[in-house]
Amino acid sequence: MLTNSAYTNVTTGQGVLINKQGDSAFFISGQGSRSTVTDSDMTFTGGLIHIVDNLLIPPTQIDKTAQAFQAKSFLGSLYAANLMPDIAYAKNVTIFAPSNDAFKSVGGTLQDLNATKLARIMSYHVIPNQVLDSKTLTNGTQYATLAGDPSGLRKAQLTIRQSGNNKYANSAQIVQPDILLANGVMHIISNVLNPDAEYVSPNPKIAAQPPVFAVSTAPGAFTSALPCTTDCPVTTTSGGDASTTGTATTSTRSVSHSTSRGNGPRCTARVAGAAMGMLGLGAGMAFL
Secondary structure, three states, X not given: OOOOOOOOOOOOOOOOEEEEEOOXXXXXXXXXXXXXXXXXXXXXXXXXXXXXXXXXXOOOOHHHHHHHOOOHHHHHHXXXXXXXXXXXXXXXXXXXXXXXHHHHHHHHHHHOOOHHHHHHHHHOOEXXXXXXXXXXXXXXXXXXXXXXXXXXXXXXXXXXXXXXXXXXXXXXXXXXXXXXXXXXXEEEEOOOOOOOOOOOOOOOOOOOOOOXXXXXXXXXXXXXXXXXXXXXXXXXXXXXOOOOOOEEEEEEEOOEEEEEOOOEEEEEXXXXXXXXXXXXXXXXXXXX
16 A cells, blocks of 8 residues: 555555565565565454564665665666666566676776766666566567667567576576665676567576676776765865855765756755655654
């Protein structure tokens, strides 16, 4: 029933994942929080009640979620490609986020690209207008992504493949599925996807699939593009009034990052408690 736009950007209401293991049932909510069913099937006039041992947490935006699930390089690449905060505010998305290790192996290659070329690659990791959990991702299914193909006449396609219990986005294995976002769902994958390598298939006989970009190791790729949150450099002016030319100096102090949809990322000395941002910003963060 959570449809309030201050907390979610999923049109049909924010989802909760339910897993069953033997006789046990678990509810998975924001940032992977698990709630175990301790008592079930308690009837009342309107239906059933299930007792759980933990609060369900509304999912947060991709910036908080990606960092919690060790996908900081992917998040940094979105900023480097000027795709943030638009990706965070898009409705009903499915995102395939390469792990930090995936970016480490090809980061040197990708960091040499300009923002336009990088944006096309990162857009290929996003399926718009569909919230697709892992059970929905069936073998052979193709999905249009945000990226254009080289001709510019259609959207680049991403293909789901399955071998045994393993599922792949093109040739990248889905290593951690079904992470809820404020605007959809995210799956962690083992390699960075390439919109110009749509038809590369995985080899299920090997444990690790080869990258689809030239290998060029770069630990912490794109993390320098992440907005500053602590110990940020702040430019101050010393001496004089408004009519006096002062000397600009740079100091370092602890500040918090604020994202404005209109003006892009900026650093502010403190977050205004009254600000009610979209999708988990502002007062919504009280859940965390």
